[in-house]
Amino acid sequence: MNAPHDPQLQTYAPYIGGRTWESADQPVTPVINPYTRKPIALVRQATAADIDAAITAAQEAQKAWGKTLASEREAILCRAADIVEKRRMEIAKVLIEEGGNVFGKAMFECDYMISTFRIAAGQARDVRGETMPADAPGRISMTVRQPLGVVAGIGPFNAPFLLTGKKLAPALAAGNAFVLKPSPYTPLAALKFAEILEEAGLPPGVFNVIPTTNEALGDKLFADPRVKLVTFTGSARTGRILAELAGRYMKRIVLELGGKSPIVILADADLDYAVRAAAFGIFFNQGQVCMANSRIIVEAPIYERFCAAFAAKVRTVPYGDPANPGTAVGPLINPAQCDFIRGHIDDALAKGARLLTGGERHGAIFEPSVLAGVRPGMEVYNEESFGPLASVLEARDYEHAVELANDTSYGLSSGIVTNDLQKAFDFALRVEAGAVHINDNSFDDDPNAPFGGQKDSGYGRENGRYSVADMTELKWITVQLGQRQLPF
Numbered sequence: 001m002n003a004p005h006d007p008q009l010q011t012y013a014p015y016i017g018g019r020t021w022e023s024a025d026q027p028v029t030p031v032i033n034p035y036t037r038k039p040i041a042l043v044r045q046a047t048a049a050d051i052d053a054a055i056t057a058a059q060e061a062q063k064a065w066g067k068t069l070a071s072e073r074e075a076i077l078c079r080a081a082d083i084v085e086k087r088r089m090e091i092a093k094v095l096i097e098e099g100g101n102v103f104g105k106a107m108f109e110c111d112y113m114i115s116t117f118r119i120a121a122g123q124a125r126d127v128r129g130e131t132m133p134a135d136a137p138g139r140i141s142m143t144v145r146q147p148l149g150v151v152a153g154i155g156p157f158n159a160p161f162l163l164t165g166k167k168l169a170p171a172l173a174a175g176n177a178f179v180l181k182p183s184p185y186t187p188l189a190a191l192k193f194a195e196i197l198e199e200a201g202l203p204p205g206v207f208n209v210i211p212t213t214n215e216a217l218g219d220k221l222f223a224d225p226r227v228k229l230v231t232f233t234g235s236a237r238t239g240r241i242l243a244e245l246a247g248r249y250m251k252r253i254v255l256e257l258g259g260k261s262p263i264v265i266l267a268d269a270d271l272d273y274a275v276r277a278a279a280f281g282i283f284f285n286q287g288q289v290c291m292a293n294s295r296i297i298v299e300a301p302i303y304e305r306f307c308a309a310f311a312a313k314v315r316t317v318p319y320g321d322p323a324n325p326g327t328a329v330g331p332l333i334n335p336a337q338c339d340f341i342r343g344h345i346d347d348a349l350a351k352g353a354r355l356l357t358g359g360e361r362h363g364a365i366f367e368p369s370v371l372a373g374v375r376p377g378m379e380v381y382n383e384e385s386f387g388p389l390a391s392v393l394e395a396r397d398y399e400h401a402v403e404l405a406n407d408t409s410y411g412l413s414s415g416i417v418t419n420d421l422q423k424a425f426d427f428a429l430r431v432e433a434g435a436v437h438i439n440d441n442s443f444d445d446d447p448n449a450p451f452g453g454q455k456d457s458g459y460g461r462e463n464g465r466y467s468v469a470d471m472t473e474l475k476w477i478t479v480q481l482g483q484r485q486l487p488f
Contacts, residue, residue, distance in 0.1 A: 012187065013044040014211060015194040017057035018204020021050060029213055031188060034100035034331040034364050035322055041098075043187050046210035051220050054179050054208040058150045059226045061205025062177035066147040073124040073173055079200040080169075081117035084110055091161065091192055098188045099157060100331040100364070102322045105285050109162040116162075116447040119464050120169035127174055127468055129475075138481040145472040147175035148228035148252075152221040154242075155182045156233040157333050158288040160189035163256075166447060167231045168193060168207070170467035177206045179227070181218050185333050187211035222249045229253065229471060233290075235384075236410070236456045254460030254470055256290070256452055258384045259412030261442035262405040263293035264427065266398060266418035267301040274417045275309045278390070281415065281441025283317055283368050286329050287388040290457070291413035291435070293442040294385060295374075296392045297404050303394045307372045310392065311356035317368045319388075329388050331364035338366045341387040344380040345371065348391075351378050358388070382408065398423055406432045411454030413442040434461075 011028065014021040025047050030039035046054070065073075084091065092106035101109070129143035151171040155164040160183060171178050182190035190209050197207050212218070221227050222245040229252040232242055239257040246253040263281055265274045281293035298306045322330030332338060338361040345359055348371050358369025366387055374381055374391035381391070395401035405414060405427075414433040417440075418424050428436040434453040437444050445451055450461040460470055 009039060009042050011042040011044065012191055012211075014046045014050050014054070015191060015207075015209040016050065016054045017061075017208070018198065021053070023047065023050065026050070027213075031098055033097050034333050037335075037364065041188060043211050045214070046212045046217065048217055048220060051179075051210050051212075051217055052224075054210050055150060055221075055224055055226050057205035058177035058179050058208055061203055062147065062149055062175075065177060065203060065206045066149075066175040068175070070124045070127070073175065074121045076197075076200050076202055077117050077121035077124065077169060077173060080196050080202075081114045081121070083196045083199055084114050084117065087196070088114075091189075094188050094192060095161060096322050099160060099186050100322050100333060101285065102327045102330045103325045104328075109159055112162045112445075112447060113165045116165050116169050116463075119447050120173040123170060123465055123468050124173040126465065127472060134478065136484070138484070140479040140481065142477050142479075144475050144477060145174075145468075146475060148471055148473055149176060150179060150227050151176045151471055152179045152181070152227045152230045154218060154221070154230065154232040154234065155180060155186075155190060157183035157185040158285060158290075160186035161192070163233045164190060164193065166451075166462050167233075167467070170464065171471050172202070172206065174468045174471045176471055177208075179208045179210060179221065181210050181212065181221065184211070184213040184215075219245060222246060222251050225249075227251070231460075231462075231470075232256070236458075239458055252470070254452075254462065255458035256460070256462060257412075257456060257458035258386075258410060259290045259292070259453065259457050260295055260382070260384055260408045260410040261291050261293050261413045261415075261433070262295045262297050262408075262431075263415040263417065263441050264297045264395070264401045264405055265299065265302070265306060266401070266416070266420065266423065267299040268419045269302070269417040270419075271302060271305060271309060274306065275313050277415070277417060277441045278310060279313050279317065281443040282390045283314070283329055283388050284443055286332055286366070288332065288386055289443060291442050291445070293415060294389065294391060295404075295408070296390055297395050297401050298392060299395050299397065299401060303392075307356060307370075307392055310390075311370050314357050314368045314370050314390070319362075319365055319368060329365070329368055332366060332387055335364040337387055338364065341366050341369070341385050341389050344383065344385050344389060345369065347379045348374060351375070353378060356392075376407070384410070402427060402430055406430075409456040412457035413437070413444070413453070415440050415442040
């Protein structure tokens with residue numbers, strides 16, 4: 001249904017072929033501020049015809065873009081980084097108003113994206129193959145990497161600038177064109193990329209944005225043979241659906257999905273540091289982080305002391321208006337998530353858990369909350385709450401802690417706090433996770449390091465050269481020196 005026209009609100013539209021793309025058939029919907037629950041803008045939603053136009057524009061533009069010199073791609077990506085740096089307060093404002101990001105998290109996204117563009121600029125000169133010994137006389141054997149062509153990205157709401165940018169920048173560095181379908185909650189952050197890259201000098205059509213609230217339209221990105229790879233960040237449930245689509249259409253796919261990440265705290269840990277590390281690791285961005293350490297596994301000798309100290313720390317975490325620089329926990333993107341989290345709490349309490357602090361909602365804000373005594377059989381033990389709710393589990397000893405850490409269908413990230421280097425490295429090798437952070441929480445990402453998970457947390461790796469490897473075609477080439485000896 002079209003939203004009523006409000007002259008006070010700016011109307012945005014898809015960005016296709018280097019320009020704003022409007023048509024009479026585009027439904028118009030409001031963008032809602034998660035904190036105030038008021039509309040902040042209107043967005044024209046892409047139609048099936050618009051998506052086809054975006055893919056066509058990308059395919060045509062990529063033919064020339066894929067042949068540009070690495071130095072030209074490098075220069076554009078460097079300029080994009082400079083523009084983000086110059087406009088970071090403006091971008092942060094969009095992230096706060098559209099996504100409910102607290103100020104510090106919004107600035108973190110901007111800083112991360114500056115690094116991501118600069119690293120991608122370097123990667124433009126480092127898309128390389130190799131030579132190898134040939135098993136035949138007079139033959140030179142080598143590989144080259146070539147752009148795939150059109151790459152499609154399906155972005156999330158929880159870090160729409162950072163998590164979209166880490167897909168987009170390497171794709172451009174490798175010579176691909178990009179079609180972005182942003183989260184319906186955060187289309188404005190996606191359209192900021194269009195402004196930034198146009199200002200940086202990216203040729204028209206190389207980057208296109210197709211906002212839509214009709215998730216079924218995203219299937220066109222899989223069905224269309226011109227799209228060579230789809231990269232997605234989101235829930236495991238949606239990831240499974242997309243993986244089935246990718247299989248049906250023989251489409252390459254990279255999936256960065258959910259998590260139920262553990263932080264293991266051993267008895268020899270510095271208690272104060274462990275408490276602060278665990279708190280930051282779960283309450284950053286309201287817990288709407290796939291790698292948040294929602295499972296805090298504490299060795300028995302310090303379990304009760306940790307619970308008391310952690311609850312005391314959590315009570316001091318400020319929550320409220322995300323525009324206030326002092327706020328640490330802001331609103332959830334959808335108020336309905338508050339009911340989901342409360343359901344996890346009620347189920348756990350009914351099965352013997354203890355609520356140490358929190359548990360109440362204030363509009364779209366859910367108080368930072370802690371459950372102790374969480375055990376198998378409780379919904380919160382297995383399911384991702386995706387909110388400011390921490391579960392504290394008791395481990396009998398180190399071996400039991402490793403067992404608990406791996407007792408999940410997810411495997412995205414993990415952390416361990418201990419002064420025992422032997423156990424720390426043993427844990428790093430045995431935990432079933434794509435990342436392990438020793439003497440830190442599970443919340444960490446670096447634009448130059450491989451990021452991705454195991455099990456239900458997806459497959460493929462993002463960032464830098466790891467993304468470039470997925471976003472290029474590896475081709476084997478041989479050169480025969482002289483005439484090859486043939487059997488007939």
